[in-house]
Amino acid sequence: MSTPRDSVVRVGLLFPELLGTYGDGGNAVILVQRLRWRGLDAELVEIAAGTTVPETCDLYLLGGGEDAPQTEAARELGTDGPLHRAVARGAVVLAVCAGMQIVGRSFPGGSGRTETGLGLLDCVTVKTDEPRAVGELLVTPDAAFADLGRLTGFENHGGRTRLGPGARPLGRVVAGVGNGDGTEGVTTADEADGRVVGTYLHGPVLARNPALADALLAWVVGAPLDPLDDTDADALRAERFRAVEQGNLDGVAHRTWRDRLLRRN
Amino acid sequence: MTRSPHRSELPRRSRAALAAGRGVATLSRAAHLGSGSVIGGKLALAVDPLLLGRLSAGHDTVLVSGTNGKTTTTHLVGAALRTAGPVASNTLGANMPPGMVAALDRAPDDVTAVLEVDERWLPRVLGEVGPAVVVLLNLSRDQLDRSHEVRKIADTWRDALGRLATRVVVANADDPLVVWAAGGAPHVVWVGAGSSWTADAAGCPACGGRIDFSPTTWRCTACDFARPEPAWTDDGTHAVQRDGPRVPLAVELPGRVNRGNALLALAAADAVGVEPATAAPGLRRVREVAGRYRSADVADSRLRMLLAKNPAGWTEAIDMLAPAPRPVVAAINARIADGRDPSWLWDVPYERLQGRLVVATGERRHDLAVRLRYADVDHDVADSLEAAVRRCGTPDVDLIANYTAFQDYLDAVGREP
Ligand SMILES: [Zn+2]
Numbered sequence: 001m002s003t004p005r006d007s008v009v010r011v012g013l014l015f016p017e018l019l020g021t022y023g024d025g026g027n028a029v030i031l032v033q034r035l036r037w038r039g040l041d042a043e044l045v046e047i048a049a050g051t052t053v054p055e056t057c058d059l060y061l062l063g064g065g066e067d068a069p070q071t072e073a074a075r076e077l078g079t080d081g082p083l084h085r086a087v088a089r090g091a092v093v094l095a096v097c098a099g100m101q102i103v104g105r106s107f108p109g110g111s112g113r114t115e116t117g118l119g120l121l122d123c124v125t126v127k128t129d130e131p132r133a134v135g136e137l138l139v140t141p142d143a144a145f146a147d148l149g150r151l152t153g154f155e156n157h158g159g160r161t162r163l164g165p166g167a168r169p170l171g172r173v174v175a176g177v178g179n180g181d182g183t184e185g186v187t188t189a190d191e192a193d194g195r196v197v198g199t200y201l202h203g204p205v206l207a208r209n210p211a212l213a214d215a216l217l218a219w220v221v222g223a224p225l226d227p228l229d230d231t232d233a234d235a236l237r238a239e240r241f242r243a244v245e246q247g248n249l250d251g252v253a254h255r256t257w258r259d260r261l262l263r264r265n
Numbered sequence: 266m267t268r269s270p271h272r273s274e275l276p277r278r279s280r281a282a283l284a285a286g287r288g289v290a291t292l293s294r295a296a297h298l299g300s301g302s303v304i305g306g307k308l309a310l311a312v313d314p315l316l317l318g319r320l321s322a323g324h325d326t327v328l329v330s331g332t333n334g335k336t337t338t339t340h341l342v343g344a345a346l347r348t349a350g351p352v353a354s355n356t357l358g359a360n361m362p363p364g365m366v367a368a369l370d371r372a373p374d375d376v377t378a379v380l381e382v383d384e385r386w387l388p389r390v391l392g393e394v395g396p397a398v399v400v401l402l403n404l405s406r407d408q409l410d411r412s413h414e415v416r417k418i419a420d421t422w423r424d425a426l427g428r429l430a431t432r433v434v435v436a437n438a439d440d441p442l443v444v445w446a447a448g449g450a451p452h453v454v455w456v457g458a459g460s461s462w463t464a465d466a467a468g469c470p471a472c473g474g475r476i477d478f479s480p481t482t483w484r485c486t487a488c489d490f491a492r493p494e495p496a497w498t499d500d501g502t503h504a505v506q507r508d509g510p511r512v513p514l515a516v517e518l519p520g521r522v523n524r525g526n527a528l529l530a531l532a533a534a535d536a537v538g539v540e541p542a543t544a545a546p547g548l549r550r551v552r553e554v555a556g557r558y559r560s561a562d563v564a565d566s567r568l569r570m571l572l573a574k575n576p577a578g579w580t581e582a583i584d585m586l587a588p589a590p591r592p593v594v595a596a597i598n599a600r601i602a603d604g605r606d607p608s609w610l611w612d613v614p615y616e617r618l619q620g621r622l623v624v625a626t627g628e629r630r631h632d633l634a635v636r637l638r639y640a641d642v643d644h645d646v647a648d649s650l651e652a653a654v655r656r657c658g659t660p661d662v663d664l665i666a667n668y669t670a671f672q673d674y675l676d677a678v679g680r681e682p
Contacts, residue, residue, distance in 0.1 A: 017467050021406075026611030026639075033639050048475075135605070154606045203608030207635050232638045235646070236631035 008041040009220055012057030014083075015049040018073045019099055022156070024063025026204030027094065030213055031059065038226055049073065053082040058220045059092045062099030064156075064202050067110030074102040077118050087120060092219045093196040096205055097157055100186060100198030101125040108159055120196045122166030123186045125159040130180065132158045137176030137201055138244045139184045145170055148211045151184070152240045153201030161186060161200075170199060175244045195219050208236060279319050282312035283370050290367070306363030309370070317362050318393040320369040324353070324378040326394050327533055330387045330422075331402025331443070332415075333578045334526050335360060337518065337554045338402060339381040341530035344551045345544035346537060351376040357555055361386055362393075377537065384418055388425035398536045399426070399450075400435045400529055402458070404442040405465045405577040407604075415442065415465050422446035433536040435529055438495040441483060445470035445490070456532050457495035458525030461584060462577035464612070497532045499524055504531050504541065512541045517552045519571075520585035553682055556671070561678035564654040566662045568594075570678075572671045574603075576612040582665045583613075589620040592657035594650065595637075596627035596666035596674070603668050607632045615640040626653040627670040650674050 013020075013028040028044050035042035047053055049072065060083060065073065077083050087093060093103065101107035102115075104123040109115040112127070139151040151171060160180030163169060170185030178184030178200050185199040197216065199205060206213040210230045218224055275283075290305030310316055327346075329339045336358040343354045353372030355364045360381040369378060382390050384404065391399065401422070406415050419442040426434060427449030436447035438455040442465065447453045463478050474487025484491035496507050503511040516527045527548045534544035553559050559570045573582040586593060599607045607629050615623075615636055623644045625633040630646045637644040647653035654662050666674060 022606070023608035023611030026608075026636075029611070029639055033641075050475075154608065156606065203606070204611045207611070207632070207639070232631065232634040232646075236635050239631050 008043050009035050009059070009217075010043050010045050010057040012045045012047050012054065012060045014047050014053070014060055014062050014099075015069075015073050015076070016046055016063070018049050018069035019063040019065040021066065022064045022097070022203030024061070024096060024099075024203055027061050027063070027096070027206045027213075030204070030206040030210075031061075031217060034210070034213055034217060034225075034228060037228055040221070049076060053077065055082045055086045055089070057086065057091060059094070059216060060086065062093070062095040062103065064097035064099065066098070067108075070098040070102055070107070071109045071115050073098075074107070074115055074117055077102070079116065079119055083118065084120065087194040087196060090195065092216050093120065093194070094206075094216055095121075095196065095198040097155075097200055097202040100200065101157075101159055101161065103196060103198060104161065104186070105164070120194060121186050121188065121198055122164035123161050123198070124164070125161045127158065128160050128180070130160065130177075132156070133177035133180075133200070135176060136240065136244055137178060137184065138174040138241070139171040139176075139178065139201070140174055141171035142169060144168070145215075148209065148215060150174075150237075150241070151199075151201060151205075151212065152208045152237055152244075153199075153203075153205050155200045155202055157200055157202070165189070166193060170197070208233065208240065275319055276313075279313045279316055282309040282316050285309060285312055286366070286370065302367030303359050303361075303363045306359075306366035306370075309366055310362055315393075317366055317369075317390070318395075320366060321378060321380075321394040321396075323374050324369065324372065324376060325537060326378045326380060326396040327398045327400065327537060328380050328382050328387070328390060328394065328396045329400045329402070329533075330382040330384050331437075332384060332405045332407060332575070333581065334402050334522060335381045335383075337523065337551075337557065338400060338526040338530055339379055340551050340554045341527050341548055342400065342533050343379045344547040345530045345534035346377050346379065346539055346547075348543050348547040349534075349539040352379055353377070354379040355381055362390065365390070365394075384422075388421045391425045391429060395429070396432060398433050398435060398533050400533045401443045401447055402437055402526070402529065403440045403460060403462070403577070404446070405462050405575065407575045416470060419443075419446045419470055423449035426450040435532045435536055437525070437529065438493050439483075439525075441466040441476055441490070441492075442470060444493060453493075454497070454532050454536060455493045455495040456525075456529050457498040458529050459499075459521055461522065461580045464576070497528055499528050504528055504545065506535075506541070510542070512545045514545060515549050517549055518554070518558055520581060522581040522584065556675040556680060559675070559678070559682060563662075563678065564651045566654050566657065566660055568654060568678075569661070569663050570671070570674065571663065571665045572668070573665050574668050576609055579613040579665065583615075583617050586663050586665075587661065589618075590622070592622040592624065592659055592662055593618060594624050594626060594647075594653040594657065594662060594664045594666075595633055596650070596653075596664065596670035597625070597629040597633045598627045598667060598669045598673075599629045599632075600669045603670075610636045615642055618642045622657060624653040624656045626650060627666065650677065 032042040095103045103120040104117045107125040108127040137155040169183035187197045286305035286309030343352045355368035360383045423446045434450040434453045437458040439460040469485040471490040472488040482492045504514040571582045573579040625646045
């Protein structure tokens with residue numbers, strides 16, 4: 001698998017009108033551009049809600065959304081549909097925020113009801129009495145993802161996510177809330193169970209984390225990718241790391257003192 | 266129209282409320298805390314919660330609301346009406362009840378009041394003020410909220426307008442959410458004011474189906490909800506009234522969106538009873554709106570200042586730019602008033618800036634630089650407005666800044682023209 005594929009890479013943006021509230025479409029733009037800049041053919045496929053989901057994309061994106069649209073998206077994707085068959089075939093999924101919640105086993109819907117998720121990741125999301133997690137989120141990746149470097153982004157979610165034995169987190173929270181237990185993000189424990197990555201780093205997470213974008217693309221292409229000029233992203237990362245270090249955490253002040261003490265211990 | 270008592274006939278409680286508000290406003294000005302009008306209005310409303318309704322009852326009132334263009338359109342309506350008589354207005358954009366109370370308190374009896382209203386406050390203000398005319402511009406997501414919430418606002422407008430019996434609503438026929446909201450009102454004057462932002466209206470507010478947009482019209486693909494035939498259109502040089510005269514429409518403010526705002530202002534003036542031919546020349550007197558569209562000398566260049574607060578506003582501002590290759594300084598902050606999360610940058614079609622240099626500045630210039638890189642736009646970053654203008658190195662530079670960045674620069678170049 002060391003020769004780059006010569007066919008077009010198809011990036012499927014799922015339900016942008018339901019799951020696109022935080023500039024989530026940016027991730028699709030970023031993936032397509034990073035392929036094109038390397039001379040690889042790429043196509044952005046916008047998949048509207050209410051239409052048949054194509055099974056032929058190489059990579060699928062699910063973004064953030066509110067309770068009602070989130071529940072609708074989960075209902076349309078089902079527990080054994082085209083997306084599941086694509087994942088079984090080896091397609092990659094990046095699921096962000098509400099997107100991550102719905103690809104798990106269950107998540108809280110709008111009226112407090114527990115909704116059934118897609119079951120692509122072994123995790124459940126629950127409602128707690130903790131305040132909404134809003135603010136900068138900084139993550140040190142677990143050893144398996146060390147190549148990604150520190151992950152940086154913004155989070156804005158009410159639910160807390162618990163991982164089952166078939167899942168592992170992306171990393172540990174340095175600043176922010178993440179899954180709510182000191183971990184952040186969810187992926188499959190075994191690649192044989194699918195190449196599905198979930199994260200609370202919401203919206204255009206790949207803008208701040210080009211290494212994560214390239215890790216997803218390397219899965220698709222089947223080979224490591226040539227480096228690109230990421231001067232702008234490096235400057236953005238440095239500036240955001242500095243902001244977190246200086247305690248300029250924006251909404252992270254929403255965390256309770258209990259939260260902070262528990263984390264410190 | 267029923268007229269309420271003049272100022273001297275206001276209840277004692279209201280007069281006491283106004284006196285208290287003026288006192289605290291004076292103190293606030295003395296302490297250099299701004300005009301003091303908002304804090305004074307707040308106090309006055311605390312003393313008399315019914316004050317807004319009582320004060321406005323002495324005036325014919327025009328309310329202007331929507332996500333973008335409120336302040337500009339309020340200025341345009343005021344300028345159109347001033348051709349026929351004096352006008353009172355909250356022209357600095359203090360668009361919640363305290364700012365309206367302060368504007369009305371300064372107004373002589375019987376002058377027409379033109380009030381900008383925050384879109385979330387419109388239903389309540391409608392109930393209290395009972396306006397002669399309501400102007401509805403557009404509805405899109407602001408930087409802080411989500412399209413779901415935009416739809417909720419459209420629903421609350423529709424309910425509130427449905428409860429008003431005999432008023433005239435002047436509404437933009439090109440924005441489906443505005444059409445849905447105005448559909449609750451018995452008497453609507455539809456204006457073809459244009460719309461450059463359709464992302465928040467893609468789902469039909471009537472049935473949930475998909476709305477199909479063409480360059481000139483729109484309709485739901487699933488039900489009969491469609492663009493109403495406008496009574497007012499713009500043929501590029503004239504305002505054209507269906508079954509009425511053509512009036513030259515000359516606007517000094519840049520962009521198609523401001524021609525649309527001017528057309529709405531003309532229709533509003535007509536609804537108040539000012540002849541379009543009389544009102545139209547007034548529109549040309551608006552050259553600057555609370556610092557927006559100002560030209561200022563910065564670092565040996567002539568800088569034209571545009572404000573854009575959200576994706577729809579940026580899309581409109583990009584349309585106002587001088588043609589490429591004139592360089593652009595784009596400034597992004599993410600303070601509380603801007604929304605702390607600049608993810609919305611990815612909803613702005615920055616690809617339209619290809620073919621010119623864009624210098625990113627403001628506190629979140631690096632977020633913008635990354636966005637510009639993926640948009641294939643030639644760009645650089647600079648850590649101050651002056652450095653950004655110098656980097657452009659041309660005699661004329663356009664600036665687009667979001668809210669707090671714009672206010673900072675306005676302080677730097679001077680708030681008065
Ligand atoms: Zn419909």
